[in-house]
Amino acid sequence: MLNHKGKHFSVRGPLNVARSPQGHAVLFQAGSSGTGREVAARFAEGVFTPQHTLEGAQEFYRDLKGRMARYGRPREALKIMARLNAIVDRTKEEAQETHRFLQSKIHQRFAGARGQRTLIGSPVEIVDEMENWFCGYGVDGFLIHPSHLPGGLNDFVELVVPELQNRRLFRSDYEGTTLRENLGLQRPANRYAAASH
Numbered sequence: 001m002l003n004h005k006g007k008h009f010s011v012r013g014p015l016n017v018a019r020s021p022q023g024h025a026v027l028f029q030a031g032s033s034g035t036g037r038e039v040a041a042r043f044a045e046g047v048f049t050p051q052h053t054l055e056g057a058q059e060f061y062r063d064l065k066g067r068m069a070r071y072g073r074p075r076e077a078l079k080i081m082a083r084l085n086a087i088v089d090r091t092k093e094e095a096q097e098t099h100r101f102l103q104s105k106i107h108q109r110f111a112g113a114r115g116q117r118t119l120i121g122s123p124v125e126i127v128d129e130m131e132n133w134f135c136g137y138g139v140d141g142f143l144i145h146p147s148h149l150p151g152g153l154n155d156f157v158e159l160v161v162p163e164l165q166n167r168r169l170f171r172s173d174y175e176g177t178t179l180r181e182n183l184g185l186q187r188p189a190n191r192y193a194a195a196s197h
Helices: 034-043 054-071 092-104 123-135 151-166 191-195
Strands: 028-030 046-049 079-088 117-121 141-144
Touching: 028 034, 034 054, 046 054, 054 079, 054 123, 079 092, 079 123, 079 151, 092 117, 117 123, 123 141, 123 151
Parallel strands: 028 046, 046 079, 079 117, 079 141
Antiparallel strands: none
16 A cells, blocks of 8 residues: 655555566665765665775775675675776777777867776786676676777677676676666565565
């Protein structure tokens, strides 16, 4: 039963909308402040963070995952994703040339990576860094920010993803039908159904 009575409107009876297959939308939080970390530890299921060093990412990861116990949440209920701007080509030299070209097209007053970490190199070099951060407990994944569209995204998909798959760091097929399932997050219990029992 919704049965809401408020200042601006009242609703009687059950809500006639089916529950989402995900339970509710996946809750993401962005930011790394102390307050942001506490909010994420209590409520978020995903966090976007602008980390630039592995040591900084590891500290953020340990701190944030450690705070979750205060709210009775398991560490796997939150995915930490660092922003990443990958400029990739078949060789490091070609990737550096792409980067120089892109930089030549940006007015001095604007930043190329918009605050996230930039990696420039071959697919193997990019994946080496990504694997190091993932296996070193700095991140649970990455939020990819292509340097340009559609080319930067195409380069990442065509060059980096196969290397990730070769190392069994990225799936070949999706396991589930929702974002929540594919992030490995549990579907939240229906609090209204639980309350009625």
